[in-house]
Amino acid sequence: MSIAANLSEIKFRIPTGVTLVAVSKTKPVSDLLEAYRAGQRIFGENKIQEMAEKAQQMPSDVEWHMIGHVQTNKVKYMAPFVSLVHGVDSLKLLVEIDKQAKKHHRVQPVLLQMQIAEEETKFGLSEHELLELVESDEFKSLKNIEVKGLMGMATFTDNQQQIKKEFTYLKTQFENLKTHLPDISILSMGMSGDYSLAIECGSNMVRIGSSIFGHR
């Protein structure tokens, strides 16, 4: 199937109100252009340098989402143009994003990443760390970032009950966080293998790569 056909199939399956991030990491610009010509405008990358290089070659109305783990020393390379940073999991990183955004006179939209999977390897905040972060005075003093919501990745497993439990947990955290941050609106969860389940559990932003562009 072509990229355009894959995209229309996915759009058919996701309801209005759910935003599709086309995850184009490792794929050539020619593939991204094919998706662009089929109407896709939001692309997700997990390496800052790769995203910056592709951004120079793609039309300027593309929205770039950084979905991977962010290294503090590389924030400056995405600060001028990135639309949404999904994987923010420390105050230190937020402080750097704020600092770089300020240099570009921007308010940077970000998502806080929570650790919802059973595997210890995945990045993200625990419930305790999340609350500690958003209640801290330093967080409240940051003027050039805007927390838009939460992001999480479920355990890589075939066990649907396990995945459902993790997505439901993240949805609950998202609703609870509204007590502290009433304006949050984005819940980023769901990838190629689990996006339908994620949407059932309350996701309104899915990050889909291989089902659009093929295996990496």
Ligand SMILES: *Cc1c(COP(=O)(O)O)cnc(C)c1O
């Ligand atoms: C690669 C990646 C995706 C997309 O994964 P697919 O299984 O190819 O859809 C989604 N989210 C993150 C954080 C990723 O790194």
